[in-house]
Structure formats: C-alpha cells, structure tokens
Amino acid sequence: MPHHVQREIRYNFEYDRRIRACFIGAGGHAYRNVYPAFRYAPIDLVGVCDLNLDRASQFARLFGGERAYTDHHEMLAKEKPDLVFLVTAYHPDGRVQATGLALDALAAGAHVWMEKPTAASLAEIDALDEASANAGRMVMTGLKKTFFPTIEKLRDLVDSEEFGPLTSINVRYPQSLPPLGERSDLVKMQSFLDHIYHPAAILHYLGGPIERVSYEWEGRNGATVTNIRFRSGAIGTLHFTAGQSGASLFERVEIIGEGANAIVDNGSRLTVYRRASLPSYGRAASFIQPDEHAALIYEPEHSLGQLYNNNLFYLGYVPEILHLTDAILSGGEITKGTLGVAREIMKLFEFYRHTDAGVVATL
Numbered sequence: 438m439p440h441h442v443q444r445e446i447r448y449n450f451e452y453d454r455r456i457r458a459c460f461i462g463a464g465g466h467a468y469r470n471v472y473p474a475f476r477y478a479p480i481d482l483v484g485v486c487d488l489n490l491d492r493a494s495q496f497a498r499l500f501g502g503e504r505a506y507t508d509h510h511e512m513l514a515k516e517k518p519d520l521v522f523l524v525t526a527y528h529p530d531g532r533v534q535a536t537g538l539a540l541d542a543l544a545a546g547a548h549v550w551m552e553k554p555t556a557a558s559l560a561e562i563d564a565l566d567e568a569s570a571n572a573g574r575m576v577m578t579g580l581k582k583t584f585f586p587t588i589e590k591l592r593d594l595v596d597s598e599e600f601g602p603l604t605s606i607n608v609r610y611p612q613s614l615p616p617l618g619e620r621s622d623l624v625k626m627q628s629f630l631d632h633i634y635h636p637a638a639i640l641h642y643l644g645g646p647i648e649r650v651s652y653e654w655e656g657r658n659g660a661t662v663t664n665i666r667f668r669s670g671a672i673g674t675l676h677f678t679a680g681q682s683g684a685s686l687f688e689r690v691e692i693i694g695e696g697a698n699a700i701v702d703n704g705s706r707l708t709v710y711r712r713a714s715l716p717s718y719g720r721a722a723s724f725i726q727p728d729e730h731a732a733l734i735y736e737p738e739h740s741l742g743q744l745y746n747n748n749l750f751y752l753g754y755v756p757e758i759l760h761l762t763d764a765i766l767s768g769g770e771i772t773k774g775t776l777g778v779a780r781e782i783m784k785l786f787e788f789y790r791h792t793d794a795g796v797v798a799t800l
C-alpha cells in the first residue's frame with residue numbers, strides 16, 4: 438500500500454457513524470488547526486474542556502461541542518467519550534500537561550489523540566505505553582509532518598525500485614539548543630522539546646530507527662549540525678538552523694537514493710530528480726535531458742477553493758485525525774504517530790539533553 442494515496446474527503450455530516458469525542462484544551466493552536474479539522478472527520482464533539490470556562494464555552498459554541506467543562510475528570514465521567522483530543526501546554530516545571538491527561542483519558546476507556554510533545558522523558562512514554570496496552574486503547578501523537586503529502590511521497594520514493602533505497606538524508610529546521618549546563622532544566626528545554634518532534638518525525642518516517650549520533654554546537658545562537666547513522670545503514674544530517682531569518686522558508690528535506698534524489702522545500706514544493714546520466718563531460722552543448730529523465734515538480738495551485746491548497750490538508754492536520762478515526766471505525770491499528778515512534782523521538786531528545794557536542798552516542 439503506498440503511503441501517499443489520493444483520498445476523497447467526506448464532510449463531517451456525511452458520515453453514517455461518528456465517534457463520540459471530547460476535547461481538552463481551548464487554546465490557540467487548537468482553535469486554528471484542530472477543531473476546524475473536525476469539519477472533515479467522523480467526530481461527534483460532545484464535550485469541550487478548558488481551565489477557562491469562557492473559552493471552553495466559546496469553543497463549544499463555535500465548533501459544535503454540546504457541553505463545556507473546566508474539570509476534565511467530570512467531563513470524562515459524564516460524557517464517556519470513545520476518543521479524547523488533547524491540545525494543552527506545559528506545567529510550570531516544563532513537563533507536558535497532555536501526558537497525565539492521556540493517562541486519565543485511557544483510564545476512562547477512551548482512545549487518545551494528542552498534540553506533540555507526547556511527553557518530556559522516555560520513562561513517561563513507557564508509562565503511557567503500559568496504560569494504553571492495559572486499557573486496550575490507542576494513543577496517537579499528531580506527527581503532522583508524516584502526513585504532509587510531499588513527505589508521504591518521499592516515503593513512497595525510498596520504497597520504490599526506481600529511486601531507493603534511502604542512502605542519505607538532510608533535514609534542515611530552525612531550532613536552538615541551549616548550552617549543555619542549562620539542559621537539565623526542562624523549562625529552558627521547552628522550545629527544543631516542542632519542536633524536535635517535527636524534524637525527528639520526518640527522520641524516523643523516512644530513515645527508520647537511528648543507531649548512532651553526534652553533533653556540533655554553535656555558541657552564539659545554539660545552532661547544531663548532527664551526524665546520523667540509521668540502523669538501515671543510511672546516513673543523514675539534521676541541521677538546526679537557529680539564526681536564520683524570520684522571513685526565510687522554514688524547512689527543507691532532501692533524500693538521496695541510488696542515482697536519484699528529491700527535495701521538499703517549504704513543506705509544499707517537491708522536486709524529484711529521477712535517475713539520469715550527466716550529459717557527456719566537456720562535450721555536451723545542451724543541458725536538456727530526455728523527457729523520461731527530467732525532474733518532476735509538484736506544488737499545489739493556489740487559485741481554486743480546494744482542500745489540497747488549504748493548510749488543514751497540506752500541513753497534515755485533517756489526515757492525521759483521519760488516521761486515528763479510520764483505525765477506530767475499522768477496528769484496525771494506527772501505524773503513524775504511535776508511542777513506538779514517540780519513543781524513538783524521545784531517545785533523540787534525551788541524547789541532546791545529556792550529551793556534549795562531539796561525543797558519539799549509540800541510541
């Protein structure tokens with residue numbers, strides 16, 4: 438089954454069966470990107486909870502939630518949801534609020550869809566894994582990058598004979614790593630924890646588990662370049678471009694296969710350089726290659742009021758919810774955003790947290 442499939446989207450009210458769902462968190466990201474995605478998913482939103490009742494009520498009113506709460510225990514007990522969405526933030530000590538809320542939702546018998554970060558330590562991921570197994574309920578982290586159509590297409594390329602397998606990869610993403618002496622403080626590591634899930638999700642999705650890592654650190658803005666060796670034998674670099682302009686394109690991913698490579702710029706522009714030979718060196722008068730060797734470029738048109746040119750889709754927000762609702766409705770399992778993937782991401786986070794620049798570590 439290819440990773441990228443052209444899917445026809447159903448609108449919320451067109452589903453025969455919708456999942457009884459509650460939502461904890463009425464904050465900024467949820468407002469912009471998660472509640473609006475329910476328009477395209479089989480979700481029956483029965484309860485909305487926030488510590489701020491006014492916001493919970495406003496969100497419920499706007500997004501079709503039936504009742505508003507400030508206490509999630511009360512909501513879970515009264516509404517008995519089959520699925521709970523968690524889009525919350527951080528405790529004052531830097532731990533992730535959603536980790537404990539996920540345990541509460543599992544204890545109430547619900548599946549969980551949560552924003553990244555899943556947790557702030559490997560031990561917490563293990564506790565979630567155990568609770569999920571005991572409850573027989575899934576916990577999915579919304580690793581949106583693995584749902585970008587462009588990144589799914591990269592995965593299909595590395596799985597294909599014409600392109601792959603993956604031999605090397607470069608992921609470039611703006612993020613600063615604090616000095617080693619500050620990294621035991623989770624509050625100082627909050628931004629790093631918040632963001633590492635994005636590029637690390639791409640690395641894992643395309644390259645699989647990492648075997649060995651080391652990095653160099655720049656002292657002025659905390660930029661890093663990390664060398665990676667995957668268990669598959671592929672190699673890679675993760676370039677955290679702290680210090681780049683706020684007007685710059687944000688991120689870039691390049692994969693190299695065997696005689697072919699592909700680049701995703703800015704999340705939504707994919708260029709595939711198919712297998713081709715260099716024209717004869719020192720003799721060829723033209724750079725135009727035969728059509729079957731020409732590069733392929735994919736990017737959305739921005740004229741029509743379509744779904745694919747809306748960020749709810751090309752940034753993966755609707756697809757990451759459908760991945761879990763499909764699994765729930767069909768009695769199947771999720772394959773993306775699993776606790777196993779979150780575990781691999783946390784290993785990388787803990788490596789940065791505890792390892793000095795220049796030291797080679799095995800994950």
Ligand SMILES: NC(=O)c1ccc[n+]([C@@H]2O[C@H](COP(=O)([O-])OP(=O)(O)OC[C@H]3O[C@@H](n4cnc5c(N)ncnc54)[C@H](O)[C@@H]3O)[C@@H](O)[C@H]2O)c1
Pocket residue numbers: 461462463464465466467486487488489492507509524525526534538552553554579581631
């Ligand atoms: N994937 C993405 O593109 C993306 C983008 C931005 C943010 N995020 C993630 O989304 C999450 C939220 O970010 P935000 O900027 O919207 O935060 P926010 O602070 O605006 O919202 C968090 C909300 O959760 C509520 N809350 C916290 N604990 C609660 C509890 N026990 N019960 C009820 N409500 C509770 C708070 O009152 C607040 O309204 C973070 O995990 C962040 O990493 C993801």
